[in-house]
Amino acid sequence: MTFFEFCANLREELLEQISGVKNSNGYLSWDNTTPNSIIKHRLESMLDKYVIQAKEFGIYVVTRYSSCSNVSHVGYPTENRYGISIAYQDSNFIWSGDQLYQGSRNSTCPCSKSNKPSSNHVIDDIIFDKTANLEKCSELSRVLQDVSESIQHAGNNKSRSGIREHLLRAVLRLNDTILPQSVSEYITIIRRDNA
Ligand SMILES: [Zn+2]
Missing domain, CATH: 1.20.120 (Four Helix Bundle (Hemerythrin (Met), subunit A))
Structure with missing residues (x-):
């Protein structure tokens, strides 16, 4: 397209x-x-x-978690819808500071596989491929x-x-x-x- x-x-x-x-x-x-x-x-x-x-x-949207109920949560674990790993501040992308959403969401923090769904504070960052x-x-x-x-x-x-x-x-x-x-x-x- x-x-x-x-x-x-x-x-x-x-x-x-x-x-x-x-x-x-x-x-x-x-x-x-x-x-x-x-x-x-x-x-x-x-x-x-x-x-x-x-x-x-x-344009990519990456969700990061600032905290969750897991005591071993550190930094900003991320998840995305593209089936690839994009860590927070991944240098292949421009982190524009644009946010699609910031607030609470019922979801599972990716910091541990044993996490259960709960209400988390999430940030949906809008990031740009450096070559775009x-x-x-x-x-x-x-x-x-x-x-x-x-x-x-x-x-x-x-x-x-x-x-x-x-x-x-x-x-x-x-x-x-x-x-x-x-x-x-x-x-x-x-x-x-x-x-
Ligand atoms: Zn967590």
Whole structure:
């Protein structure tokens, strides 16, 4: 898949989520009768899909555990979805400081095979392959973070505007990424030409 196709597909799915045009579950996305839990689940599935696809452009998401109930836990053990070992601060990657998520999650800390699932504090770091186009990586990272933030606004009893606001920001970022120049750059050029 090309970078253009990836961005265009993601943009279309975001717009569908925002407008509720496409509706696989028989609910209108923004119908007030649709529970936030369903919206949250849809957005999580979408984010998962695009995080996996983003690997093609050098973006990886690695989860690290700062602590757990195991007394022999040291440092930041990591886990990821790619079937390869990526230790915290692995030098093959740029650790941008971008985070897809930070907070509690019911999961199993990878520091020991005998660990049981429990509520842990986890950090999902967004990292870039050193050989990738880092400018594109940064742009996509911000888009994925927006989608992730929309999910964090999709808790029960939270307002819908918070979800939409972040999804719209993701669409605006993608517009700029897809076009040969950003809207802001275009405005600057037109103003200069008209001056
Ligand atoms: Zn641990």
